[in-house]
Amino acid sequence: MVISLSEKLDRTHLYEWHKSHGDVVPFAGWEMPVRYTDIREEHMAVREAVGIFDTTHMSRFFVSGPQVVDFLQTLTTNNVAKLGLNEGHYATCLNEKGGIHDDLMIYRIGEMEFIWITNASNGPKIKSHLIANAKRFKVVVEDRSKDVVMIAVQGPNALELLSKMAGLDARALPRFSCNSVKLAGHDCYLCRTGYTGEEGGEVLLLNTPFNDAGKKKAIAFWEEILKQGKDFGVKPCGLGARDSTRLEAGLVLYGHELDENTTPLEARISYAVKFKVAPHYIGYDALSKQKEAGVTKTRIGLVMVDKGIPREQYPVLINGEKIGMVTSGGMSPVLDCGIAMAYVKPESAKEGDTVEIDIKGRVRKAKVTGWPFYDPQKYGENRAR
Amino acid sequence: MSKGAKGTKVIDGLYYTKEHEWAKVQGDMVIVGITDYAQNALHEITFVEIKEPGTDVTAGEECGLVESMKASSDVFSPVSGQIAEVNTALDDAPEIVNQDPYGKGWMCKIKCSNPKQDLKKLMDSKAYSAFIVSK
Numbered sequence A: 001m002v003i004s005l006s007e008k009l010d011r012t013h014l015y016e017w018h019k020s021h022g023d024v025v026p027f028a029g030w031e032m033p034v035r036y037t038d039i040r041e042e043h044m045a046v047r048e049a050v051g052i053f054d055t056t057h058m059s060r061f062f063v064s065g066p067q068v069v070d071f072l073q074t075l076t077t078n079n080v081a082k083l084g085l086n087e088g089h090y091a092t093c094l095n096e097k098g099g100i101h102d103d104l105m106i107y108r109i110g111e112m113e114f115i116w117i118t119n120a121s122n123g124p125k126i127k128s129h130l131i132a133n134a135k136r137f138k139v140v141v142e143d144r145s146k147d148v149v150m151i152a153v154q155g156p157n158a159l160e161l162l163s164k165m166a167g168l169d170a171r172a173l174p175r176f177s178c179n180s181v182k183l184a185g186h187d188c189y190l191c192r193t194g195y196t197g198e199e200g201g202e203v204l205l206l207n208t209p210f211n212d213a214g215k216k217k218a219i220a221f222w223e224e225i226l227k228q229g230k231d232f233g234v235k236p237c238g239l240g241a242r243d244s245t246r247l248e249a250g251l252v253l254y255g256h257e258l259d260e261n262t263t264p265l266e267a268r269i270s271y272a273v274k275f276k277v278a279p280h281y282i283g284y285d286a287l288s289k290q291k292e293a294g295v296t297k298t299r300i301g302l303v304m305v306d307k308g309i310p311r312e313q314y315p316v317l318i319n320g321e322k323i324g325m326v327t328s329g330g331m332s333p334v335l336d337c338g339i340a341m342a343y344v345k346p347e348s349a350k351e352g353d354t355v356e357i358d359i360k361g362r363v364r365k366a367k368v369t370g371w372p373f374y375d376p377q378k379y380g381e382n383r384a385r
Numbered sequence B: 001m002s003k004g005a006k007g008t009k010v011i012d013g014l015y016y017t018k019e020h021e022w023a024k025v026q027g028d029m030v031i032v033g034i035t036d037y038a039q040n041a042l043h044e045i046t047f048v049e050i051k052e053p054g055t056d057v058t059a060g061e062e063c064g065l066v067e068s069m070k071a072s073s074d075v076f077s078p079v080s081g082q083i084a085e086v087n088t089a090l091d092d093a094p095e096i097v098n099q100d101p102y103g104k105g106w107m108c109k110i111k112c113s114n115p116k117q118d119l120k121k122l123m124d125s126k127a128y129s130a131f132i133v134s135k
Helices: A015-021 A039-048 A068-075 A120-134 A158-166 A212-228 A239-248 A284-293 B036-042 B115-119 B125-133
Strands: A023-027 A030-035 A050-054 A059-064 A088-094 A100-110 A113-118 A140-143 A149-154 A178-183 A186-191 A200-205 A234-236 A298-304 A315-318 A321-332 A337-344 A354-359 A362-369 B021-026 B029-034 B045-050 B062-068 B072-076 B081-086 B108-111
Touching (some): A015 A030, A015 A212, A030 A039, A030 A239, A039 A239, A050 A212, A050 A239, A059 A068, A068 A113, A088 A284, A100 A120, A100 A178, A100 A186, A113 A120, A120 A140, A149 A158, A149 A212, A158 A178, A158 A212, A200 A212, A239 A321, A239 A337, A298 A321, B021 B115, B029 B036
Parallel strands (some): A050 A234
Antiparallel strands (some): A023 A030, A050 A149, A059 A113, A059 A140, A100 A113, A178 A186, A186 A200, A298 A337, A298 A362, A315 A321, A315 A354, A321 A337, A354 A362, B029 B108, B045 B062, B062 B072, B081 B108
């Protein structure tokens, strides 16, 4: 066993609650709960009932001004001009070479006002990027990460719980919409989005400064969700379950499936990318070129046939020859076996093929699949109800 | 380390490594497992794989791995020798290591030519207790 710890770390408003109820560990510069009880138990609560996650460690930028649409078109790959009021979408932000600087959610909350939500690990990088590019446009970029708390409510019962708290039918809100609502008497945005493959929402609890009063408010709000969610089987969930649910859903994570040297076409998240847009975004030319020429690597899903758990950086082989590398792997509680995402040479392995994974010198068989890894009839937001 | 780390069990009469393995002498065999502290830190163990019987191992070097929901960790052999037996009960029920790390959760038996020399370099229960509290 080698067990290691840590440098100076940031905390969210809910830190004291996490500390007294869970197991807090360092993550991307933050002290976050990895679990409260068991990762598997929390994972299954998300798949079968409802789980809540503190995602305040992510960064939230409010961007506004008369040229905000052009500004966002320049920095992101989806078509912001097409977003109506209270609509959102997933996008990437590229470097000049078409590599991914970050992946993000954007919501239009006003005619000329948007919220940009970014990975915790990329917060400072994206903030600099936004501020540097804002000089060329009539826009204002406000970092509201510290006075907006963010909580994800995910699972087949999530919308019932949110409906009860908001006094409206959350199921009637379109996916990816961002709605101004009151939850437990507080002003919130309720976004019909998530990162688990399940139905649910991400709640932005507004006006919650990072001071004693704000922390108290955030904890009371978190506890209110747990209280009102009791009949729905709610469980607080840590980052362990956040990672295992996103992996099982086949969702990409920055630093694993995405980085500065990987394009959205290679990551197979082309739904985040548009080519008929104006003005062109940073990285547009490189990406268009790649669209014509073809990719040099591609993301695949893997399910273990043999025993063993695939992990990041394990080589993927065919007949002993390396074709790629695992970027995320772990145990799937639903399938009860190891699953992974990997990048391989295009055309080297197609769905249904058997490949090998080198697990620390032990060569084990795995099958190439798509995602989600679970049966979408039984789990996830498109399950048969 | 995390919650409960200092409340974990340490058993007298066993030898301990800094990497949180334990070793117990039984004739010319040394039984090896991971400590209560280690299983508690890893939590939810999902898979254990020790090298096959007949494999030579060296003290301080990797002899297997333990997977938890959180991470993958190597198991280091506390002694040099040859793996004589691995605990196959863990194949289908790795959670036994969480439930009974010093008993049914043992991982392998190593046939050891000179156990005394290797064990001398390890900690006793008192030293290991102090070691985990200091972490």
